[in-house]
Amino acid sequence: MRVQRLHIVLYLLLAAVCISAQDLKELQAQQKKYAEELENTGKMISQTKQNEKATENKLNLIGQDIRTRKKLINSINQELVALDKEQNRLQNEQSRLEAELDSLKRDYANLVQLTHYADMQQSPLLFLLSAKDFNQLFRRIRYMREFAAYRQEQVERIENIKADIQIQSNLIQDNRKEKDNALKTQQRERDQLARNERKQKAMLQDLKKKEKELTAKQKQQQKKIDELNKQIEKAIAKQVDRKQQLTKEQELIAGGFAANKGRLPWPVEKGFISGHYGKHQHPVYENVTINNKGVYIQTTAGSNARVVYEGEVTTCMVMGSTYAIIVQHGNYRTVYTGIQTPAVKPGDKVKAKQNIGKIASNPDDDNKTELQFQVWEDRTLLNPELWLAQ
Secondary structure, three states, X not given: OHHHHHHHHHHHXXXXXXXXXXXXXXXXXXXXXXHHHHHHHHHHHHOOXXXXXXXXXXXXXXXXXXXXXXXXXXXXXXXXXXXXXXXXXXXXXXXXXXXXXXXXXXXXXHHHHHHHHHHHHOOHHHHHHXXXXXXXXXXXXXXXXXXXXXXXXXXXXXXXXXXXXXXXXXXXXXXXXXXXXXXXXXXXXXXXXXXXXXXXXXXXHHHHHOHHHHHHHHHHHHHHHHHHHHHHHHHHHHHHHOOOOOOHHHHHHHHHHHHOOOOEOOOOOXXXXXXXXXXXXXXXXXXXXXXXXXXXXXXXXXXXXXXXXXXXXXXXXEEOOEEEEEEEEOOEEEEEEEEEEEOOOOOOEEOOOOEEEEEOEEHHHOOEEEEEEEEEEOOEEEOHHHOEOO
């Protein structure tokens, strides 16, 4: 019964270690993801025009860096809390093992003293020969074997607990090293965050000085975007109005597309949302409202757009100096605008994550490389952010 209880206790301790280790592993994986995002944003910043001139693009990139860095610092804070809890648990477990070891040593010392006293009274051979009959002799032989086995078991338990204490001691040392590394990373990220926030504030002040000029420019850009979006809307309406019966294959594709809402891959390999769907006040200019018909995703120069789900390319049309590509997924359609060089043509069947064209970099907008992504169900425009994996 005692052995069974010991097994239960060991199982619970192992389970606690696994749970804590899993939490730390998830936090560290999260931090790795944020570090990769910061590296990608850093590449975008390096691809802007290398001068001290404040631009909306630079401001947007620094803002993204700040948001991601805050997430990273928050994750490190959570890791530090988890490491503190783990340190306390490890130290408590070491204290428990040391107390158990002391108890076993005392029991074993008493056992040795008792057997030594018995050995002095009579030898094991005399103990056996003094048996009254064969049954008593058999019982004495069995008793001596069990007693010797119990004594050996106590020795093994003491050695095992000593080994467990050493393991706990090593884990505590590893935990301290992890915590020291996390604290150093936390301080480094806080310092960088403070520098970026100062830079962001200075850029914002510079842009505010040119508010009238830049507001007019922003309104002109919004007008061009609205015209381009009208062309997309007309192209989709024309396709839907044909009212062609969906094939069984298209129905299956539409069903799969709908079932993957919130899990679709991003239309770029790496990037961040630089413009959210819907109406928003401009982040710099109070009198400017942005109305995004899709989601804008900024990425590094030279990146490709990729289709988010299998389907068929229905449209590849010129829009200003770039292209817009429309892909049909049954009664759903996805739109990719800002393509410099298309890699597909109308009628092509495409698979999820397939490259459909290189995204253009705008030299007139600080070399910004940005893709607009839209999702439509028949003639209804949907919020793309609800469809992409988070």
